[in-house]
Amino acid sequence: MDKIFRVNMTDLTTKIEEVPAAWAGLGGRSLTSTIVSAEVPPTCHALSAENKLVFAPGLLTGTPAANSGRLSAGAKSPLTGGIKESNAGGTAAQMLAKLGIKALIIEGAPKGDAWYNLAVGVNGVTISEEKELLGLGNFAVIDAVEARLGKKTGVLTIGPAGELKMTAANISVKDPDSKIRSHGRGGLGAVMGSKQIKFISIDGEGAPGVKIADPEKFKIAARTFSKAILEHPVSGEGLPTYGTNVLVNILNEAGGLPTRNFTTGQFKDHDKISGETMYDTIVARGGKPKHGCHAGCIIQCSQVYHDKDGKYVTSGFEYETIWGLGADCCIDNLDDIARADNLMDDIGIDSIETAVMFGVAMEAGILNWGDSKEMLRLLTDEIGKGTALGRILGGGAGSVGRTYGVTRVPVVKNQAIPAYDPRSVKGIGVTYATSTMGADHTSGYTIATNILNVGGYVDPLKKDGQVELSRNLQIATAAVDSTGMCIFVAFPALDIPECLPALIDMINARFGIALTGDDVTNLGKYVLKTEREFNQKAGLSNVHDRLPDFFKNEPVAPHNAVWDFTDEELDEFWNF
Amino acid sequence: MDKIFRVNMTDLTTKIEEVPAAWAGLGGRSLTSTIVSAEVPPTCHALSAENKLVFAPGLLTGTPAANSGRLSAGAKSPLTGGIKESNAGGTAAQMLAKLGIKALIIEGAPKGDAWYNLAVGVNGVTISEEKELLGLGNFAVIDAVEARLGKKTGVLTIGPAGELKMTAANISVKDPDSKIRSHGRGGLGAVMGSKQIKFISIDGEGAPGVKIADPEKFKIAARTFSKAILEHPVSGEGLPTYGTNVLVNILNEAGGLPTRNFTTGQFKDHDKISGETMYDTIVARGGKPKHGCHAGCIIQCSQVYHDKDGKYVTSGFEYETIWGLGADCCIDNLDDIARADNLMDDIGIDSIETAVMFGVAMEAGILNWGDSKEMLRLLTDEIGKGTALGRILGGGAGSVGRTYGVTRVPVVKNQAIPAYDPRSVKGIGVTYATSTMGADHTSGYTIATNILNVGGYVDPLKKDGQVELSRNLQIATAAVDSTGMCIFVAFPALDIPECLPALIDMINARFGIALTGDDVTNLGKYVLKTEREFNQKAGLSNVHDRLPDFFKNEPVAPHNAVWDFTDEELDEFWNF
Known part of the structure; x- marks a missing residue:
């Protein structure tokens, strides 16, 4: 059974906890946002001990499902002041999933100036003081951690920006070539820095692996799913x-x-x-x-x-x-x-x-x-x-x-x-304005339908249909971000009828459950509403669901388009 | 009759307007906040052409009433993101009042890089390009303007901080010794800088002066008022x-x-x-x-x-x-x-x-x-x-x-x-949290009653009575800030029974009206509610009526006091 690994940086203790029943069906973004919502005071200072940094692999991560190796990182964002989920590739997600770690929660903050590293393994987390690698860039950290712990070790690390708690700092994830993928957005590297953790190593030795409840059903669905990805002109x-x-x-x-x-x-x-x-x-x-x-x-x-x-x-x-x-x-x-x-x-x-x-x-x-x-x-x-x-x-x-x-x-x-540009691709403007994440194209990528003719076509220069398009995509994305899937599986999912059912079949086969398409949509809605509730308590209201004035006042060439949504039209987004 | 002087920095034009009937009974803070509320889009960028910088002398400014020479400056604040009124002494308020200028409104912003000065006089405002004094400190500006225009000229100016649009920049006002008083708080100097105005000179030549409807009644009230100020142990x-x-x-x-x-x-x-x-x-x-x-x-x-x-x-x-x-x-x-x-x-x-x-x-x-x-x-x-x-x-x-x-x-x-410290003087903590201005002791100076035993006594270390104390003082202050009076007249007004009626009598004698004490209280309430409505539209909600977490988490010596108001208790402030 999967576990929650919890690290308290105030008293430098670690625990392994059972997964609460309410979190059992969650993974990736749905899990990080649920935990942040449940455990972080929305008005706390994002760099204080009250914030928590949560890593969670997706529901399908660690299985053979194509493109399922994404890791979600969540916290209150020091950049936006709201909730944040940022997901990345690399090797960490699959290692954590195979170790049976449903989520890694890092809370508190050291009272002194010492810095630490965390070593995650099958028996739990070890906290050690770290002196040698402070101030180094991420590539040097990855090299050094591999030299210490072996080539196979997984690494999550922050560079100088995270150590300095810059609000654009990211968290780097070692990729299969010992290069870097990033939990890029929202300043999560500063949150890791505020916990005085330079890097987290992951040792996959002895990992039980991910159990699949119905391997045969999974294999068939996985094949259909892969085929759809390869067949679609954008992803293939x-x-x-x-x-x-x-x-x-x-x-x-x-x-x-x-x-x-x-x-x-x-x-x-x-x-x-x-x-x-x-x-x-x-x-x-x-x-x-x-x-x-x-x-x-x-x-x-x-x-x-x-x-x-x-x-x-x-x-x-x-x-x-x-x-x-x-x-x-x-x-x-x-x-x-x-x-x-x-x-x-x-x-x-x-x-x-x-x-x-x-x-x-x-x-x-x-x-x-x-x-x-x-x-x-x-x-x-x-x-x-x-x-x-x-x-x-x-x-x-x-x-x-x-x-x-x-x-x-x-x-x-x-x-x-x-x-x-939100003036000439209006659907993405709706996403920028309304996303719980702050401006974020990945949270509802209307470029698919506005520009690439995927999932139909909505004229990018007209207002008609954009709010609905962004809403549908943001709901779907929140669900996809919970599976550990790369967001680009949305291209075949929008166009190829067998793709989405195959994705749901894989989840059902993995856990031995029977989710429907509606369940998946409801999961996406739940994620968005949970995140929005956190943001509202943190002081981000409808007034913050707006683009800067200059998009209204300055027409952009070549279409001389302006951002012309009314506040009321934008607020319709949340009508679901 | 008083007029509104309006300057448009986008097209470099000026106008003299009649005072709208709704503004006739307003002055100082009540007028600047009314104008900002009516004319500035709450969500605009505070340094954009959409913001307006408003100066208004108080209702009694320019009369012989003691301590009535304060000038209110208002705008959307680039520091707080909410509405701002900041008042200052100096010579400008009385000069503007005597010129019959109810308010000076500066709107728009130049399209190019040129900087300007404004010359205010009895016939209106002249806009001139300014090159010579750019980059200079305020003392040098005042000296130079006096050398150009004479020792008697009034000056409102910004230093390098305002030119650079720093959000702590203030607006300096020449005082009777050619030294400096300041519209200190909220970054109004940056707003003046965003309009590319280095200084405003005021020429009092030919000023009609302030007419008093009932001079005899005014004189008697003014004498009573002055006596109260001089008799009180704090102000006297x-x-x-x-x-x-x-x-x-x-x-x-x-x-x-x-x-x-x-x-x-x-x-x-x-x-x-x-x-x-x-x-x-x-x-x-x-x-x-x-x-x-x-x-x-x-x-x-x-x-x-x-x-x-x-x-x-x-x-x-x-x-x-x-x-x-x-x-x-x-x-x-x-x-x-x-x-x-x-x-x-x-x-x-x-x-x-x-x-x-x-x-x-x-x-x-x-x-x-x-x-x-x-x-x-x-x-x-x-x-x-x-x-x-x-x-x-x-x-x-x-x-x-x-x-x-x-x-x-x-x-x-x-x-x-x-x-x-809001932990050991809790009344002022309520003011800091709830003030429409951001943390501002002058907006409801509970130190009077918490520490100086003026207007009774409310134990500074206990929560009891603090919300009511702050509310009463904030309402009264908003009214006093509308008269052009120095805030320190509140000390005698709180303790000496004849003082407040004399202040009201002076207003009535000045305008030939018959305000009651309730009217003055209602004016204060109107000001606070107008300002709060602006702030809410600008995105500052109850969530922003809070002190930083560390006041809750860190007891302060010598009383080991913490900030212990609940959100609900604080929100009671607005229950009027």
């Missing part, structure tokens, strides 16, 4: 070939590629940073155009990007990062963006928040538009070293906006708006 | 002798003098910074122990503080500043605190927000406890010059807390908590 072809960066040219064409801190919707140098260019570059330099973030991934949207000498630069090189440093900061040099991606992984800072932040910093005059050399210097010498300027930048887009008096700051609930 | 003796700094020893004795960023309630070196020590120092060095912030002040709680060579250092040297840099930062050198007070006036930054900020900065390790030399350097070289660190510090206590991950940050609605 677009993503594997060009990665998420396939979107640069698509969004530029649609006029929804936010450029120069969201002043226009097209970037004249889009070709230089596009997925197609990236593919050719990777192939020419001997990198890998296809790569998975966790074992069992059959989409392989990641890649390994080399420099012109054929040496490793980065992997997990995502569209949102490339868009943010590229179009939004007017940087047309893909090599410099790749180098920045590597630095952000090493420093441990969210690449979306940071990229959007640089656009605001350019508007503030901290550096010039398109100056990638200065951007790299700021990452290395300021953010990485925690100077005063580095701390401002490491606080994200809102921090720079507040500190420099900038009024055009693309954030919702203080979290940076990613990669898709 | 304590304040004139020691200034507001009389409170250091009193609060230390009461165990309510927040020390070392609110970790204890007594400061071992209180004697070195006390009002008594200050008095002796001023007298020995040939300064002035008594001084008024505006013509007609008969309390004279201000003073002129000299250095050991007998040279001017500062005036308007308040308890809250001395407490903040003294006890709260553990600085025991009154000369260094005086020098800092002068620097803060020159840079144009709120001395309460800044002093509390330094306590948080010391906790963050930016400088050492008690290091007054480094404190002065940070003011001059960092805040004054707008470096990255200076901008963090100039954002106030909350800014430092967020940027450095400090959890013990004494703010409510992001505005710093002043000078009186």
Whole structure:
């Protein structure tokens, strides 16, 4: 039977607990959000001992189900002030699931200045003081932990940004190549830093593995599910070939590629940073155009990007990062963006928040538009070293906006708006405004239906149908985020009739239960309502379900579109 | 008849308007809050063109009534995100009132980078581009404006902090000695900076003066009112002798003098910074122990503080500043605190927000406890010059807390908590929590009744009666802030039966009306409810009417008192 592993950093004790009956059917996001809601006072300071950091693998994580290896991390966010769930690939989720760990809850905070590491294994968690690795970047931490504990060890770690409690700090997860995946958004690295934990190692030795109640049923459903993923043009072809960066040219064409801190919707140098260019570059330099973030991934949207000498630069090189440093900061040099991606992984800072932040910093005059050399210097010498300027930048887009008096700051609930202009792709604007997470494209990815014609088509430039589209996708996503599945399984699930039933069949076969489609929808609704209730108690009301004023006041080229939803129309989102 | 002077900084036009009937009975805070509520979208960015900066003299300002020369400034606050009224002495209020200006409303914002000055006179407002005085401190601006326009000119100005749109920036008002009084709290200097106005000059030439409907009745009431002020032991003796700094020893004795960023309630070196020590120092060095912030002040709680060579250092040297840099930062050198007070006036930054900020900065390790030399350097070289660190510090206590991950940050609605520990003086804690202004002792000064036995006595260490006390005082204060009266008239008004009726008689005689005591109370209630409605629309709900957690979790010596109000008890405040 799965257990809850609980670590108290105030008195440095650990416990193994039974799973409460009410949590038995939950996993991933549904479990982290339930635990945070139940145990964290919504008005507490997110960096205080009262906050808790919760890791939970999904319901299907650790099984052979394709693309089920995502780990949810949850807490009260120091960036948004609301609840946060951020999920990532890497090796940790499957190791935790196979160890029978339903959730790892880290609570309290040390009274002194000492830092610690946690070692998670089949018999529980050991807390040890950590001195050697403090101040190091994430790559060095992973290397050192592997040297100490062996190549197979799982690692969750924070870089200097997390140690300094920067609100854009992320939590890094070791991937199958000993590189990095990230719980990127919402400043969870600062929460881990506030608990004075530099890294968590995971030892899979002796793990009982995941038991499947009905292996035969599971196998059939898993095959159907995999087939659907491979058959769909987005998950089976677009993503594997060009990665998420396939979107640069698509969004530029649609006029929804936010450029120069969201002043226009097209970037004249889009070709230089596009997925197609990236593919050719990777192939020419001997990198890998296809790569998975966790074992069992059959989409392989990641890649390994080399420099012109054929040496490793980065992997997990995502569209949102490339868009943010590229179009939004007017940087047309893909090599410099790749180098920045590597630095952000090493420093441990969210690449979306940071990229959007640089656009605001350019508007503030901290550096010039398109100056990638200065951007790299700021990452290395300021953010990485925690100077005063580095701390401002490491606080994200809102921090720079507040500190420099900038009024055009693309954030919702203080979290940076990613990669898709809400004026010209209105569905995603509804998601940004209403998501319990702050601006977050992954929480209801209407780009599927607004731009990619997946799950039908809703005209991105018109208001009609957008609230309903975002609502349906946010509900479905909250459920998918509970399974441990990669969000990209939504593409086949929206278009291929056998896909979603197969996913539900796998859950039923895993646990020996009989969920219906309605049950899954209800799970998604429950997650959103639980998160919203937490946010309301934390002081985030309907007033915070809004986009910044400049989206209303500034039409964006090429469509001259403005953000024209009324407050009442947006509030309709919660009518379910 | 009084007029509204309106300046539009977007198209650089000015207008003179009739006073709408609904505004006729309003002045000072009741007028600024009414105008901000009516004309500013609550969710707008406080530094955007949609915000408006409103100046209004009080209902009695410009008359011979004692202590009636205060000016209200209002806007949406960039510090709190809510509505703000901040009032100050100086010469501007009486000049505006005598010019027949009911309110000066500044709206819009320039499209380009040019900066401006406004010249207010009997015929309206002239907008001129300003180049010469940009970047200068407030003292230099006042000198230069007097050199340009004559010694008698009134001046409202911002220093480098306002130009840089720091959220602790204030608006400085020239006083009768060409020194500085401040609209200190809530970052109104940043709002003026966002309108790109360096200073506003006021030319009193040709002013029609204030007409009094019933001069004889006014004279009698004014005499009674003045007598009450002079007879009361606080306004007639304590304040004139020691200034507001009389409170250091009193609060230390009461165990309510927040020390070392609110970790204890007594400061071992209180004697070195006390009002008594200050008095002796001023007298020995040939300064002035008594001084008024505006013509007609008969309390004279201000003073002129000299250095050991007998040279001017500062005036308007308040308890809250001395407490903040003294006890709260553990600085025991009154000369260094005086020098800092002068620097803060020159840079144009709120001395309460800044002093509390330094306590948080010391906790963050930016400088050492008690290091007054480094404190002065940070003011001059960092805040004054707008470096990255200076901008963090100039954002106030909350800014430092967020940027450095400090959890013990004494703010409510992001505005710093002043000078009186809410755990050991519980009435003022209710005011801090519930005030529409963010933490603000002046909005409901329960110290009167909790500590000074004015208006009865409510035990500061018990919860009983505190909500009612704060409510009554906040309602009364909102009304007093509408008259142009100094808040210290509340001392005689609470204890001497003839005082309040005389104040009401003066208003009635001024306008030829017949207000009752109930009308005045209703005005106060109207002001608070208007402000609260704005705040709620801006996203500040009951959840924001709370003190930081550490007041609940950390008992404060010497009484080991904690903040123990429940949310429900606090919310009772609004039950009127």
